[in-house]
Amino acid sequence: MGNLAPIVTASHLPLMSYAEGLLKGITPDIFARMPTGPDGIITTNHPAFILGHLSIYPAFIIKLCGVEDSGITNPEGFDALFSHEATCKDDPEGTIYPAMEAVTAHFYAAHKAMFARIAELSDEQLGAPHGMEDEFFAKWPSRGAAAAFMAGPHPFLHIGQLSTWRRCMGLGSAF
Numbered sequence: 001m002g003n004l005a006p007i008v009t010a011s012h013l014p015l016m017s018y019a020e021g022l023l024k025g026i027t028p029d030i031f032a033r034m035p036t037g038p039d040g041i042i043t044t045n046h047p048a049f050i051l052g053h054l055s056i057y058p059a060f061i062i063k064l065c066g067v068e069d070s071g072i073t074n075p076e077g078f079d080a081l082f083s084h085e086a087t088c089k090d091d092p093e094g095t096i097y098p099a100m101e102a103v104t105a106h107f108y109a110a111h112k113a114m115f116a117r118i119a120e121l122s123d124e125q126l127g128a129p130h131g132m133e134d135e136f137f138a139k140w141p142s143r144g145a146a147a148a149f150m151a152g153p154h155p156f157l158h159i160g161q162l163s164t165w166r167r168c169m170g171l172g173s174a175f
Contacts, residue, residue: 002123004144011152012115016108021174022162023047023104031100032091035168042168045088048097050158052082055107058114061150064130065121065143072113075106118147
């Protein structure tokens with residue numbers, strides 16, 4: 001391992017710990033529910049969508065790093081249901097989103113596998129251009145820079161949404 005992999009993987013343990021802490025007290029029956037306020041439903045992402053969304057990116061991040069066989073396979077339907085183009089929906093009947101256990105298990109397994117694979121990459125691999133023409137990824141021209149964003153700030157942004165959702169649901173602070 002070179003010098004870049006530890007920088008990209010530095011968010012692994014805090015991310016897993018923070019997600020685990022924020023899930024405390026969340027039960028399967030509210031996992032895919034939006035909170036309600038005096039004016040009705042508060043349109044916000046719920047835990048099913050947040051963790052489902054984050055669970056689909058490790059396979060992409062590994063490919064972004066130039067590894068063709070990531071060893072990470074998203075469950076059928078996850079990519080469409082949780083893409084950045086998908087809209088979070090309230091699921092009172094539990095028929096839209098997979099069960100809490102399925103979503104959280106994939107979230108943890110995919111991130112663990114992703115961080116393990118990134119830790120194996122050389123500075124040359126992570127320093128190479130990712131080759132994406134996307135305007136969004138132009139901000140991070142190397143594989144390592146793009147992976148560092150997608151594996152660090154991106155998940156923490158969404159995990160912050162989970163903290164806000166907890167407060168809206170009356171669950172309070174997890175820490």
